[in-house]
Amino acid sequence: MTVTPGWYMALAAVLFVIGATGILVRRNALVMFMSIELMLNAVNLTFVAAGRQIGLIEGQLSVLFVMVVAAAEVTVGLAIIVAVFRRRSTASVDELAGMRG
Amino acid sequence: MNVDYHALAPEIILGITVLAVLVVDLLRIPKYWTAVIGLVGLFAAFVPVLTLGFCESLDFCTEPETAQRVLFGGSFVVDTFSLVLKGLFLGATAVALLLSVGYIEEDRYWQGEFYFLMLCSALGAVVLASSRDLVTLFVALELVTGPTFLMAGWRKGDPRSNEAALKYFIIGVLSAAILLFGMSLVYGYTGELTFGGIRAATAALGDSALLTIGVILTLLGFAFKVSAVPFHFWTPDTYQGAPIPVTAYLSVVSKTAGFVGLLTLSYQAFAELRDVWGPLLWILAALSMTVGNLIAVRQDDIVRLLGYSSIAQGGFILVPFGAAVAGNVTGDQLEQAFFATVTYLLIYAVMNMGAFAVVIAGANRLKSTLIADWGGLSSYAPGLAGLLALFFASLAGIPPIAGWFAKLVMFSSVLGVDSGWATALAVIAVLNSVVAFYYYAKVIKSAWFDQVPDTIPAAELRGMGRAVAPSLQFALVLTAVGVLVLGIFPNLIADVGDVAKTVAAGF
Numbered sequence: 077m078t079v080t081p082g083w084y085m086a087l088a089a090v091l092f093v094i095g096a097t098g099i100l101v102r103r104n105a106l107v108m109f110m111s112i113e114l115m116l117n118a119v120n121l122t123f124v125a126a127g128r129q130i131g132l133i134e135g136q137l138s139v140l141f142v143m144v145v146a147a148a149e150v151t152v153g154l155a156i157i158v159a160v161f162r163r164r165s166t167a168s169v170d171e172l173a174g175m176r177g
Numbered sequence: 178m179n180v181d182y183h184a185l186a187p188e189i190i191l192g193i194t195v196l197a198v199l200v201v202d203l204l205r206i207p208k209y210w211t212a213v214i215g216l217v218g219l220f221a222a223f224v225p226v227l228t229l230g231f232c233e234s235l236d237f238c239t240e241p242e243t244a245q246r247v248l249f250g251g252s253f254v255v256d257t258f259s260l261v262l263k264g265l266f267l268g269a270t271a272v273a274l275l276l277s278v279g280y281i282e283e284d285r286y287w288q289g290e291f292y293f294l295m296l297c298s299a300l301g302a303v304v305l306a307s308s309r310d311l312v313t314l315f316v317a318l319e320l321v322t323g324p325t326f327l328m329a330g331w332r333k334g335d336p337r338s339n340e341a342a343l344k345y346f347i348i349g350v351l352s353a354a355i356l357l358f359g360m361s362l363v364y365g366y367t368g369e370l371t372f373g374g375i376r377a378a379t380a381a382l383g384d385s386a387l388l389t390i391g392v393i394l395t396l397l398g399f400a401f402k403v404s405a406v407p408f409h410f411w412t413p414d415t416y417q418g419a420p421i422p423v424t425a426y427l428s429v430v431s432k433t434a435g436f437v438g439l440l441t442l443s444y445q446a447f448a449e450l451r452d453v454w455g456p457l458l459w460i461l462a463a464l465s466m467t468v469g470n471l472i473a474v475r476q477d478d479i480v481r482l483l484g485y486s487s488i489a490q491g492g493f494i495l496v497p498f499g500a501a502v503a504g505n506v507t508g509d510q511l512e513q514a515f516f517a518t519v520t521y522l523l524i525y526a527v528m529n530m531g532a533f534a535v536v537i538a539g540a541n542r543l544k545s546t547l548i549a550d551w552g553g554l555s556s557y558a559p560g561l562a563g564l565l566a567l568f569f570a571s572l573a574g575i576p577p578i579a580g581w582f583a584k585l586v587m588f589s590s591v592l593g594v595d596s597g598w599a600t601a602l603a604v605i606a607v608l609n610s611v612v613a614f615y616y617y618a619k620v621i622k623s624a625w626f627d628q629v630p631d632t633i634p635a636a637e638l639r640g641m642g643r644a645v646a647p648s649l650q651f652a653l654v655l656t657a658v659g660v661l662v663l664g665i666f667p668n669l670i671a672d673v674g675d676v677a678k679t680v681a682a683g684f
């Protein structure tokens with residue numbers, strides 16, 4: 077059996093769903109953040125597999141853009157989580173419910 | 178490579194401004210100079226937008242052979258639509274910056290970095306208006322949202338600001354992931370990244386389940402950005418917790434950026450897939466209007482009310498998209514729908530900025546954003562109460578203030594389509610306009626006819642009009658004149674919207 081790009085895309089879909097489930101189930105901001113990173117990596121895998129399947133370079137190129145943007149978002153996100161942690165000594169989103177309505 | 182620097186001039190000027198703000202922040206001069214330089218840069222970036230727009234009547238301007246300037250292999254296109262939206266983004270950012278100056282200075286927050294982030298975000302929005310491929314669109318969109326996560330949490334010591342930033346960040350990144358997954362599926366099916374290429378490929382290859390999922394996920398990613406119901410839940414908390422000038426920026430520039438992405442994607446890239454996005458956006462429009470308005474009715478905080486109001490207004494802006502739900506819709510009608518969305522966005526930007534300017538001025542004075550505390554505002558601050566009535570009446574759509582024209586073109590775009598679904602959407606929009614009128618009028622009534630509550634020292638607050646920061650006064654005058662002029666002479670905005678609809682042409 078050969079592993080075709082189709083298998084990679086299926087794996088990417090599974091990773092994406094795992095990441096999405098993590099967002100819904102976990103309540104720790106850091107773990108939710110990791111789940112989002114998993115979803116972004118699923119996207120990268122789809123781009124690479126699709127680029128390979130079609131035989132064009134744009135798929136691989138797009139991944140570089142996604143990785144750079146994701147890295148920038150990590151810095152922003154960690155800064156915000158640190159700011160929250162300093163005030164509350166917790167990263168649980170359940171306790172962040174000061175505003176309702 | 179031969180680059181058309183004239184077409185890139187707004188982005189280049191804005192990029193230089195961003196760096197200049199960072200450098201000036203390091204010098205030992207008062208920090209408000211960073212804001213001055215930011216404002217000058219925004220106005221300077223507006224100049225090439227004008228020269229590009231009126232190219233044929235200028236001597237030094239060499240016209241391109243085609244109607245639009247295509248750069249970087251079709252990834253970056255400067256046409257009339259993108260120029261109109263660039264003008265909107267630059268103008269709205271300038272007003273948001275004016276709103277921020279007093280607010281940021283008064284509470285001794287970091288100033289230089291704030292304007293740096295706001296201008297970065299504006300740069301992203303300006304690029305977004307021209308981006309015509311998936312990767313450029315994504316990078317531009319993240320440049321718009323990335324800095325706003327930090328701006329939302331600017332009041333570091335305030336737990337509500339922290340909460341606003343964290344919620345906004347998690348949802349923002351989640352929406353980016355969903356958007357990207359959709360884009361990767363679209364790329365995987367069509368093998369194209371440029372909008373023109375995707376359109377040609379979908380016309381040739383036909384429909385498939387994979388493509389449909391890709392298109393839906395891409396558009397849902399944008400639904401988060403424009404806070405369409407049911408993807409709106411972050412909006413009220415973020416709007417309430419963030420500093421109010423940032424909320425104004427989010428509700429106008431960031432939201433409009435989302436709509437620009439929706440417009441270019443659905444009318445260009447997915448032009449052949451109207452039967453996918455027409456019904457999807459129909460549902461989002463109906464839900465956003467209804468849910469946004471109904472929850473807004475029972476808000477007692479004016480910022481939160483404006484948050485839900487902006488969700489509902491987003492629903493009204495989505496209504497023209499719903500015209501595409503009809504199978505027999507013609508090219509002219511789609512152009513009309515496109516025109517209606519752009520016109521609504523332009524008017525919404527002016528009136529919503531104005532409403533937030535009033536709220537900032539009022540909150541500065543009263544130290545409260547509860548509507549009950551604003552009771553009897555007219556007795557000690559008649560000017561402010563008058564402006565409040567002006568902008569809220571505009572949001573409600575009462576002639577002769579700008580909002581009515583936005584509503585008019587919105588209704589005519591769906592009523593012109595011969596389809597039960599389009600008419601149903603128009604009926605839902607009418608019912609919602611009535612509900613919206615109720616809560617906007619409630620705020621006006623509170624300010625003009627209610628008693629001043631005992632907790633508010635009205636006598637002390639009388640005559641504090643001069644204490645409003647000059648930059649805020651300027652923003653108030655600018656937006657007030659804007660809604661009045663556009664309301665009385667709506668053909669001014671109609672002309673601008675008219676030149677912008679070229680993007681929808683070619684159906």
